[in-house]
Amino acid sequence: MQKTIIAVILMAAVTYIPRVLPMIFVKERLKSRFLRSFLYYVPFAALGAMTFPAILYSTGDMASAVIGMAVALILALFERGLLEVAVGSIVTVYLIQLFVH
Amino acid sequence: MKSAIVSRSDNAYSHQLDDFSYGLKQGIPIALGYIPVSFTFGLMAVSGGIPGWIAILISLTNLTSAGQFAGTSLIISGKSLLEITLTTFVINIRYILMSLSLSQRIAPETSLLERCIMSFGITDETFAVASLERRDISFAYMLGLIFCPYLGWALGTAMGSAICSVLPAGIQNSMGIALYAMFIALIVPSSKKSGANMIIALVAIAISSLFTWAPFLKQISAGWSIIIATIAACFIGAILFPREDL
Structure with missing residues (x-):
């Protein structure tokens, strides 16, 4: 529990620092196109790396995870909201595990 | 001279009120969009074994989606503090870009303390709305803009945490995929474009x-x-x- 609270404080700090530092110190536009492009791609790369392959091990059995992932991909392709995509894949996994066991 | 200063500050006060309520209005749709996302966060955190009050504390102190989702999932899987901190930081590096961009637009009279407070509320959505403003961004405006999304983010987390503890165990197990499904929902639309x-x-x-x-x-x-x-x-x-x- 103590470790969790320390983790939360550290997370808050590393979320706040990138928000506040440029606001305090930088009054000019970043010159480096490379750096600006690098920063632009961070969310896509980070989300991709965090999702796969970790998603395959998120439900206890890979079969339900793969089908749950497929459902999430299809719903996301049709640009459904976050909650809808999440609930869609949860229900899919739940039904598959119910059916198999 | 003295009276000129007084009337100027009176005027500034009513300006601030206008700016605040204008920002407040712009923040309402963002807050409504946040509730289902933070609801899912609360659900995910508590189903992973994190106490509800910690989930709410995370939302109140982090106020970000991808970063706190990732950090929380690493807490749940028992990763080291260094891994949790570094991963959260890498995901949040993009805020440097947004803060940089906003820093060019801040009203010149904004004090250092005000800058420190308003930068806490920079999220993908508040940034998108604020950066579309034609005028300089004032402290009062940004405070108004942040207000409802901040409350909505915390409220959704609290509701998600509360619901989770009354759900049957079978559903809770299958909720392990929720976080990743949300990541997919974040990546796919922007990849399509x-x-x-x-x-x-x-x-x-x-x-x-x-x-x-x-x-x-x-x-x-x-x-x-x-x-x-x-x-x-x-x-x-x-x-x-x-x-x-x-």
Whole structure:
């Protein structure tokens, strides 16, 4: 529990620092196109790396995870909201595990 | 001279009130959009074994989606403090871009303390709305803009945490996929719009797969593999698809 609270404080700090530092110190536009492009791609790369392959091990059995992932991909392709995509894949996994066991 | 100063500050006060209520109005749709997302966060955190009050504390102190989702999932899977902190930081590096961009637009009279307070509320959505404003961004406006989204984010988390504890165990098990499904919902629409975004996400996925399954490389822990994959993919992206429009 103590470790969790320390983790939360550290997370808050590393979320706040990138928000506040440029606001305090930088009054000019970043010159480096490379750096600006690098920063632009961070969310896509980070989300991709965090999702796969970790998603395959998120439900206890890979079969339900793969089908749950497929459902999430299809719903996301049709640009459904976050909650809808999440609930869609949860229900899919739940039904598959119910059916198999 | 003295009376001129007084009337100027009176005027400034009513300006501030106008700016605040204008921002407040703009923040309401953002707050409504946040509730289902933070609801899912509360659900995910508590189903992973995190107490509800900690989930709410995370939302109140972090106020970000991807970063706190990732950090929380690493807490749940028992990763080290260094991995949790570094991963959260790498995901939040994008705020440097947004804060940089907003810093060019802040009203010149904004004090250092005001800058420190308003930058706490920079999120993808508040940034998008604020950066579309034609006028200078004042402290009062930003405070108004942040107000409802901040409350909505905390409220949704509290509701999600409360609901989770009354759900049957079978549902709670299948909720392990919720976080990743949300990540997919975040990546796919932007990948549809830009091929470069999709390629960068796929490169990151390929690298993290390598670190999961390839012999020798798989000894590296999940937290580190995410950081290495992210940095490598962004490096490749910045070389192959440099952005002119940022």
